[in-house]
Amino acid sequence: MRTVASTSSAFLNRIAVLPQAPVNGSRVPSLTSLFHWTDPGPWGERSYPGNCSGRLIRDLLRYFEPKTVFDPMTGSGTCREVCSELNLLCTSKDIRFGFDACDESHYDPAWTFDFVWLHPPYWRQKVYSADKRDMSTAPHLAYFLHRYRELLSNCVNVLKPGGKLAVLMGDYSDRHAGFVPLTYWTKRIAFERGLRQACTDIIRFSHGATSSHRVYRSSFIPGLHDTCMVFERPN
């Protein structure tokens, strides 16, 4: 059967019914493994490439109740603004302001945090700058993963025992590299670094992604989500 763009457009905006979540003692009952909200909230700038919903960050911070937060790849400042609303201390950095999160020498040896929010580039899906230290400019996958290992090591080193590292990452694919399972690599490197997973993966529906509005001649299964993985530094 031939499928044409007009046929597939009939599938747009269909409503999916979510499974019922069990009642439990969570402080944030709306936070489940399916993050489906369409309204990103007032935090950060929607126009910033890769901007993410502050609601997910807010829900995680209300759930885990850290006192200090580190956001090494702040982009438009979504996490910083959420922290300010929740009256949490947030140290917010980005390569845009000269801070290379992959370089240990950029870290203050006195830093320790209860919670790290990490939203790195999904390799070259969006290129943020021409800076060679920007992870989105990594010329090949091996170099990107080398930088990712450095990044996760640095984040682990500033986490207090029992502290949480939440990483939002999406898989990537293109014609040259094929399908690159960056969520797999995130877990593999996190476990190599001695972290353990603190809770279920949170599948974030990609509402508003620019790629959703494009028409492609090639055939593939569209990825409509990214994944938030929360790790814990053992005591």
Ligand SMILES: C[S@@+](CC[C@H](N)C(=O)[O-])C[C@H]1O[C@@H](n2cnc3c(N)ncnc32)[C@H](O)[C@@H]1O
């Ligand atoms: C996915 S965006 C973060 C978007 C952010 N969560 C928001 O809501 O606006 C990734 C960010 O990582 C930054 N970045 C890339 N390489 C970096 C590096 N080596 N050190 C620090 N920041 C880096 C980019 O400048 C970009 O702002």
